[in-house]
Amino acid sequence: MAACAVGAVAAQTARAETLMGAMRRAYDANPQLNASRAELRAIDEGVPQAQAGMRPRVTGDGYLGVQRNRLVTKQRDVNINDPTDTAITKNIQNGGSVPRSAHLTFEQPIFDGFKAQNETRAAESGVFAGRERLRLTEQRILFDAVTAYMNVLRDTAALKLQESNVAVLKEQLRQTRERYQYGQITLTDVAQVEARLAGGKSLAGAARATLDASIGVYRKTVGVEPTKLAPGAPIDRLLPKSREEAERIAQNEHPFILAALHDADVADLDIKALEADFMPKLSIVGDIFTQTDISGIGNRNVGAKVLGHLNVPIYEGGLTSSRVRQAKETAGQRRFDADVARAEILSLVRAYWGALQAAKTQISAAQTQIAAAERALYGIREEAKAGQRTTLEILIAQQELLYARIALVFAQRDRVVASYAVLAAIGRLSTASLDLDGFGYDPAVHFEQVKDLWGGTATP
Template sequence: MTLKQAISLVLLACPPANVAMPAQATTLEEAVAAAMDHAPEIEAARADADAADARIREARGQGLPSATLSGMIGYGRLDPQGFFGLPAANVTPRAAQLTIEQPLYTGGRVSAGIAQARAGSKAARAGETMTRSQIVVATVQAYGEVLTTHRMVALYEQMVAQMEEIQRQARLRFKAGESPNTDVAQAAARLAEAQAALEGARSFAVSAQARFANLTGLTPQDLQPIPASPALPATLDEALDSARANNPALAQAEAALDAARAGARGARAERLPTIGAFAEGATVRDQFFPDYRSDAATFGVRARWQLFSGGRVSARITESDSAVKAADARVRVARAAVDEQTISAFQGVRSASLVETAATQQALAAAQARDSIRHEVRVGMRPQLDLLDAEREATAAAVNEAKAHSDRIVAAHRLLALIGR
């Protein structure tokens, strides 16, 4: 099997069988949009958020009226043993009861439950946002890696071709007695090095394309060049303010603290009584003697106050207070981490931009130097080893330039993920 056939098989195996494979993803924006639609992680995060919203409705329901209907029916024989002169008879005992209850006072249990559910929903939504940001960064990185490895393969193919030509010319000159066998050996060594680099680049290309296909469900064909960086904060202070207000990981930690505080209020509410209004209606037939009939209707107020719980309530309060302390500490840790990561990412964007500029200049200078040395070697002004070194340096500089383009856009999107944009 050839390498091209292996690449094709890998790419065909990566996307799910039920996903339609578009012909190409031409831009980075299209690739990101495809990843948003394709990623099962986002679907799972969205489902978690929907479940958290449902828990809010469930918590609200604890304070609303409830209606319960219960009933039974059977068949048997009842023998009163002559009591009241009643004979034995076959009976069909049956009963039904309808109860309606409305909580009037719960000591804060319901409001604490609603607050806890709302905090859980906020945490789930922040988790969904964080998942989306992670998918965006991963897609941008995969997109850049596909372009970078494609460029690497092309560069190393050119390098192999150049080394083969240099080796051929070295052999001709050696046969003509114009150069030593050392030139031939050096050319062969550099050719082998270039061939190894080419195979490594092809292997990286297969992995990059498989990663891209897995993230987006698209075949990585004819990808457009890396675009300009998206709009970013102009200053570090602006980036920090945005991260502190919008970072999803920090939002999750703060929501967890809100939930812990609500849980603590709910635990303390267990010490207080509950009061509720009720109305009941019941009907009974054939239960105590044949043809027995009874109907009843009752309404009133019920109260319940647990005076002794064996320490369970106090233990729960202690546990909830500890959970609040732990959640508060995690918020402080998250804030410090967000500040650190934002500072690093902001500096990373600037460094990536400077590295890209320097890499472009280096690639241009290395290519010019290689072309000059190629002419000088041709006229005998420089040894062949200089040309071998120049070819290698020019190729390495061009590879670094391709990587720098990708690193710049990835750094930008990492910063955007941190500041919640």
């Protein structure tokens, strides 16, 4: 297992940040990952919501008010001795009351066409899909942490090489000017070194800007500023021995594929839940009530009843039929989505496996190139002392050596990142596989806490 050479530029102390440590920080504190965990906890609540369809429902109603009455009656009185003698008597009655009533209604579903059962199973499949998506987010955050870590190491090493090149060119310019003063070379040689020095300073400035950008990405992903980064190493011990084995593992374990399969299960169960609307529904309804001064002052009515409620759908305008057809088309789409997921993951595995093999080849080639460039530079400098080589040839040889060293830095970074990319492509980039000292968020804990709750608004 080759250690990343870019780590040589980092300070080697006992308190140096490691690649595993950076991943721990990202896993524990990355806000995007924490948001995904909260999203999954919200999805968990779909299970008790679906189970509520077959649980009893109790409601209470009450009325309380003030009633004023004014009763006016007129009466004609006839004198029995003289029927023509009549008189009208007017009676006025004023009164008030406090009308009030209370109802307590209880309903227990007995049969709902298996709607709640299928909705519960669909909600559970949705939870499983959410867990796979959380795994996918965790993989992406861990891989982003690896990439950010190695980019800082790579760009730090590249900056050091560019700054070293500037220092070499400054010394070479000083020596070239001395030789010009002694008449050993021409002013053209001085100008060539000056041009290379200016170009070297420009490249060093660009390398500094690239490093600053990488530090910013590291801060966003890991949550802290990079300080003393230890060398990074590839994760070959966790990788399959062949590309074919990697593809097989990915098809069976990658969270993107598993989430798509769970989504297809949800769609199938949604069809069954909607078809329940064609079936009769039976429930028991109970009612306890009391009424005072509702139908008249001084009247009171107290009672209770228990009824069986049967609801038989006959025709609802075609709404349910349309929803079932729609759900069937959605289920077909989800199955196609699973096929798309398999094809995408297969493509990723092949791409990252190829990138890993290419990085290994590039490291070997860059090491050979560096050794050859060092020998060539030494020989050209010795030959220049004898007047057989020009200043331009020395500068070209120095530049070739610089580019070879930078190529090695980039190849070693790519080697480490590609190994983690393959691990992510097969679905095994996780805290468990990396053994991150007991770190791990278990989504099943919250699910077990809420799945059978019958009430309460406090979150676990």
